[in-house]
Amino acid sequence: MLAKVGGELSLASSIHDLARHLNISIGTVSRALNGRADVNADTRQRVLEAAKKLNYSPNQSGRSLRQGATRSIAFMLQPHPGDQQYGEPFFIPFLTGLQARLADYDLDLMVVMGEPGQYQQERLRRVVETRRADAVVLANTRREDDRIDYLSKAGFPFATLGRSQSGGDTYPSLDIDFERAGDEAVDRLVARGHRRIAAIRPSHDLNFGYLFLDGYRKALERHGIEVDPGLIADGFINEAGGYQVTADVMLSKDRPTAIIFNNDAMALGGCKALAEMGIRPGHDIAVIVIVDTPLCRYFSPALTAFRPSLEPMGQRLAEMLLASIPAFAGPEGPRIIREVWPLELVARDSD
């Protein structure tokens, strides 16, 4: 179906055009442009001038083919299903940081989107197998993640935003300290007199749900509070899921006096359920959200939440990824780095 596209560009000059124009060989032109040593100083000068004059820039397909590298990194962005109208604002600042650091290394960032419903595996395979990118960055890691299994089995370079139990220690990862956030949230609530604290998290095997719960449990134990399974609930990771599961928890015979939500969308749905029951966050119940978004801030009452520093995280993960790839890393060779970053509590009106 597709033939030549954009072939009529007047600005599409090749290395051959430069060579012909200067009456030298294409080899010399290429060496001059790539800054190799074995080219005379003033032929290099002439080549660079001609390149500017003829508006030359290298064809990336040709270069990729020859070098076996595309100089682009793929980020797999997966919209959540049921996330009807608007997507996750979470990723934009992260991507901003990621892209900025990659640009320092002259690498392009390419965001690959999947259909909202289906899982990413197919799209990921496509990127890898057709060699559209040199490495990929994964997000929304699951506890057992077949994308990670696939990539490490294939020996394809990648890094993850979020940890997983899959793949061992073979890839760099950067995660938020959900465990500590869960712990601190409980700490804060206990200090304010709460003993019946509910934990609401997404199902789907998303790994941060487990980490959060670990911290929650650990803090309860430290305070000598028995963990009540009836206060721990999973739901679909969107507003409807949060509504549903919150309603369930609040209808149990022994209600919690505080809820920690592991996701902002679920918190919003939960608050809707609370409102319908006449229960006011900040007055009748305490609410804390683990990952802050603008919605938490503008909601009424404004929700107390733990906030990550997304843009620096994006920058850092780019560095970690690059350091793990032999062809990019310095003489020391590849290094696998894993980091877990703290969150900052933003105290507002809901607890």
Place this chain on the structure above:
Amino acid sequence: MLAKVGGELSLASSIHDLARHLNISIGTVSRALNGRADVNADTRQRVLEAAKKLNYSPNQSGRSLRQGATRSIAFMLQPHPGDQQYGEPFFIPFLTGLQARLADYDLDLMVVMGEPGQYQQERLRRVVETRRADAVVLANTRREDDRIDYLSKAGFPFATLGRSQSGGDTYPSLDIDFERAGDEAVDRLVARGHRRIAAIRPSHDLNFGYLFLDGYRKALERHGIEVDPGLIADGFINEAGGYQVTADVMLSKDRPTAIIFNNDAMALGGCKALAEMGIRPGHDIAVIVIVDTPLCRYFSPALTAFRPSLEPMGQRLAEMLLASIPAFAGPEGPRIIREVWPLELVARDSD
């Protein structure tokens, strides 16, 4: 700096491997895979089986080089400056629709991000000149947009989300009917008894700001209300800008009784200014926002707003773009389509 990356992939089999394995020529293999007519039915069968067995998939760089087309479309995503913590949720559903339709044509979507502050021109040139994509999609169109000038001068295929005065009728565009939304907003407010209605919009030469104002003016005239320049104000397109300009307008001697904000972030900042002055939207003043986001919905009071249907718009713009490219379009040849879609009023509590 970069050498071979991922070259050790066990799954990287080429068309030569297939040919050797089957003892036929690479030409035949290629023809079989591409479904050409001049290949025997069972050699095609054997090729397809071998391709599956050896896990073959074509190297995109090789294919792109030969065909002069990359089979990918670039979307230029530009985070607004000062948009500190979280970015625009606006684009995710739009991109979801765009990607879905492109996938139907076996095209990849590649989102190219720029630095938050600087303008996109440089990054755009890079994509075009290194021929990383076959076409691009632009957003945040300005009234005079040098990206559009550049692309149409270069003869590079593109489409825009939003109109512009640049480039003439040479490219497809899909826009929201800001004019009508501004008109309807005034209508609604006048029907509720307002006569002093302020219009607050972004500066930056963003085109939708002009369109909105046209509708606003037209509706006022229709109702026989004189346009008061003191009620029209421009500000930086973020919360701080909205705060600033709203405070200014409210400090004028003859205050408005209603405000139409042309941007959600500015509306949020404006409401903060109002709150500090003890003015309550929905009681002491009416507030309407032109483009709805989840923030409008969760804000307190929930903001009345006009909502676009972003995902269908993404799908439609993909179709329009493809129809405009000779190599993609059907036998009728290229067609330039321009569409303007209506918004839906979501009445909430602020007016």
Place this chain on the structure above:
DNA sequence: TGTGTTCTCGTAAACGTTTACGGAAAAACG
């Protein structure tokens, strides 16, 4: 002057595809 080094450049192959062309074999037709 002869020999060895250093600079500089051209030649050609290679990366993985697709495709125009031609030719051999098979089929169709008289």
Place this chain on the structure above:
DNA sequence: CGTTTTTCCGTAAACGTTTACGAGAACACA
């Protein structure tokens, strides 16, 4: 059986790069 058409496949060039190799010229040194 001879001729023409059809079917099928191999050959080779081409897309735009990079780079290993070698060779000529200039230079240094004895």
